[in-house]
Each structure stands twice: as structure tokens, then as C-alpha cells.
Amino acid sequence: FNIRLPDGEQVRVHERPHLHEFLARVSEKYETHIFTAAMEVYAKPVLKMLDPHGKIFTHCWYRESCERDDSVGAYVKNLAHAWGGDQLKRTVLV
Secondary structure, rough: OOEOOOOOOOEEOOOOOOOOHHHHHHHHHOOOEEEEOOOOOHHHHHHHHHHOOOOOOOEEEEEOOEEEOOOOOOOEOOOHOOOOOOHHHHHOOO
């Protein structure tokens, strides 16, 4: 599918096969969170297309919640920032 960003740029998004079925089944049993290093301005419209009624994703974190690691030149997701305490013990990353 295509999305148009606020600055007018059009972006083509490619979905993996069976993505919608996977998200539907997982979200029936588990809280489903998104933690992406993408900027919110890009990721939010993509997630809106994947979850138009807001029933799949419990919460979303974007690049603004990541930490810049200059030693590797990338944004790093600090899961302790999103889930504190014992929650990490019960977290599965896909």
C-alpha cells in the first residue's frame, strides 16, 4: 500500500505474507506493542493502515523513545524505557 507523509512525500509499504492474520491472532491472546526506530511521522500512518480501528496495538513507541548509540551509528530500543520491572521477564520480541 501507499501512504502520503505530511510533507507530501509518497511512500510504498510492502507487507510480509500473512501479516494481517498473524496480527489478528496474536492480538487476540496478548497485548501487542510496537517499538520502532522509525520516526512517528512515518510509522504512525503505516500502523494506522495495519490497525485502522485501534484494536490490535496496545501501545506504540517511535524513534523519539529510542536512544542514539553513536558507537554503532543507530537508534537503539531501550526496552526498560517502555517496560519497567518484571514486565521484561514476560516479554516476547518478534
